[in-house]
Amino acid sequence: MDLQHLQDLKTNDELRRRLAAAIAQSCFRNGKLENFHAGTYPSSETGDYSDVKVVSPFGEIPWKRLSRLNNAEITEITVDAAERCYSFLSDLLQSAEGDKVIEMLKKQIDDGEKAS
Numbered sequence: 303m304d305l306q307h308l309q310d311l312k313t314n315d316e317l318r319r320r321l322a323a324a325i326a327q328s329c330f331r332n333g334k335l336e337n338f339h340a341g342t343y344p345s346s347e348t349g350d351y352s353d354v355k356v357v358s359p360f361g362e363i364p365w366k367r368l369s370r371l372n373n374a375e376i377t378e379i380t381v382d383a384a385e386r387c388y389s390f391l392s393d394l395l396q397s398a399e400g401d402k403v404i405e406m407l408k409k410q411i412d413d414g415e416k417a418s
Contacts, residue, residue: 303400310404320407329386334379338371 310317344354344365354365371379394400 303395303404307401307404310408314408314411316411317404317407320410321403324403324407325387325390328390329383333386334382338375338379 311321344351346352346354346365351365355362356365356368394403
């Protein structure tokens, strides 16, 4: 990434917001978290899930009290996200691809302003 793009990131709040969204998409949404999100999600007649329970050998667990991830799963997601963030930032800062990402995000901002 060149110095002008770093300066753009420093001074352009909308550019930072769009870069943050790109990082979230690349590093979290498309990572291990997506595997956990891929399962079946319950429906609720009440809308607040007070009518949903999970049945275990040790009794029923109300949906609102249920932990959706165990420690091993959250560790897996965290490690994956950290590795993806490292790769994303390395590519952004150390390759020409980083300049392309910034230019693409700036174009999205410009196109959005022209449409307004």
